[in-house]
Amino acid sequence: MFDPNPLPVSPNSEQLFVRSQGRIHFGLLEISERQPNCYGGIGLMIEHSFAKIQATLGRSSFGQCGIHATDHWRPRIEAVANQWSKANSHLPVQSIIVTESPLPHQGLGSGTQMACTVAALLTAADRFHLTDVPISDVPMSKLFTSDDPIFSGTCQPNSLEVLASLSQRGKRSNIGLCGFMEGGFIFDHGKSIPNGGSAPSGTRTERVTFPEWPVLIIQDIKSLGDSGTDEAAMFERCSRCPNPNRVAMLQLVQQEMLPAIAARDWKQFDIELGQYGRWAGQVFQSVQGGIYRTPQIAATIDIAKQLGIAGATQSSWGPTVCAIAQDDAHASWCRDRIQRLLPDAIVVSTKAANVSAQVRWT
Numbered sequence: 001m002f003d004p005n006p007l008p009v010s011p012n013s014e015q016l017f018v019r020s021q022g023r024i025h026f027g028l029l030e031i032s033e034r035q036p037n038c039y040g041g042i043g044l045m046i047e048h049s050f051a052k053i054q055a056t057l058g059r060s061s062f063g064q065c066g067i068h069a070t071d072h073w074r075p076r077i078e079a080v081a082n083q084w085s086k087a088n089s090h091l092p093v094q095s096i097i098v099t100e101s102p103l104p105h106q107g108l109g110s111g112t113q114m115a116c117t118v119a120a121l122l123t124a125a126d127r128f129h130l131t132d133v134p135i136s137d138v139p140m141s142k143l144f145t146s147d148d149p150i151f152s153g154t155c156q157p158n159s160l161e162v163l164a165s166l167s168q169r170g171k172r173s174n175i176g177l178c179g180f181m182e183g184g185f186i187f188d189h190g191k192s193i194p195n196g197g198s199a200p201s202g203t204r205t206e207r208v209t210f211p212e213w214p215v216l217i218i219q220d221i222k223s224l225g226d227s228g229t230d231e232a233a234m235f236e237r238c239s240r241c242p243n244p245n246r247v248a249m250l251q252l253v254q255q256e257m258l259p260a261i262a263a264r265d266w267k268q269f270d271i272e273l274g275q276y277g278r279w280a281g282q283v284f285q286s287v288q289g290g291i292y293r294t295p296q297i298a299a300t301i302d303i304a305k306q307l308g309i310a311g312a313t314q315s316s317w318g319p320t321v322c323a324i325a326q327d328d329a330h331a332s333w334c335r336d337r338i339q340r341l342l343p344d345a346i347v348v349s350t351k352a353a354n355v356s357a358q359v360r361w362t
Helices: 074-088 110-128 159-167 175-182 228-238 246-263 266-282 295-306 328-341
Strands: 015-019 022-028 041-046 052-060 066-068 091-100 185-188 205-208 215-219 321-324 346-350 358-361
Touching: 015 110, 022 110, 022 175, 022 266, 041 175, 041 215, 052 110, 066 074, 074 091, 074 110, 074 159, 091 110, 110 159, 110 175, 110 358, 159 175, 175 185, 175 205, 185 246, 205 246, 215 295, 215 328, 246 266, 266 321, 295 321, 295 328, 328 346
Parallel strands: 066 091
Antiparallel strands: 015 052, 015 358, 022 041, 041 185, 052 091, 185 205, 215 321, 215 346
16 A cells, blocks of 8 residues: 655645655566666566655755755665756756665666656656646656656556656666556567667667566565676676576566466566576676675575475575465465575565655645
């Protein structure tokens, strides 16, 4: 349930609330920019690792707007607000308050989701005053559209471009952007190159509804995933050679995984996800020293596999490991055993987020 947990405000003020969800990234298809499908991959939005922010409506300048956030998130929020202010000469809010923030660098897309949440907040604040109709739980697909964002239909092709520009995200993968807009399981076909092929009908991403299979999130919060200059250096080194498994990974997604999701065939999907994760990890094997980012991640994945989840894999750079269970009983049984074997880990059972991030206006 949407629960923004707002701070006390003036009874006459108008408040806007936006909530995003977490993102699992199962790995990229390719990182060599001279190859087709570069930066393509698969991912899943989950009801975990939320970002929740609120704002008081009203015009202000970038310097006047009060931004209340942790030291980690404040510069990122300021960057998006400054981007908006430069393009529009003002901000449509008087304050931005983070009421819940995800842990950073856990491989769950927190940076993209927070940036997109702020971009959605500012866009909604700028447009909602144009209508007197009460607005509640507006999906992102109706926000980043053309003249009438509130009552238009589905997500337009340029909506991701608008969101990417405002949030300053999506330089490689579009999974987090599309997931924020639509939720579900996301297949990013990657960038096309001349004579290198492109995604069907010119679209880069496909979105499908994910089954009610529980998703186990196993986090070692004492560790951090790679980001920034370290991440860029690893990409640069590993991108010198094309991924030898790219075509096989593409076929696996299109011919095995997507049909398994449509048929609600957990066993087949689980097997194929495990194979996909191993191939995705091999792309970075030269800088990781193995398929997975750390020995601890590899050990956690082995535990999940011993419990019958062949598709256990790391999300993005880790340290989070994700494992998709067959049903709630299976998830509960696995969670209890993983927690006993890894007492310092945080083990959560959640579900796929098959809807977009939401905005509410009161």
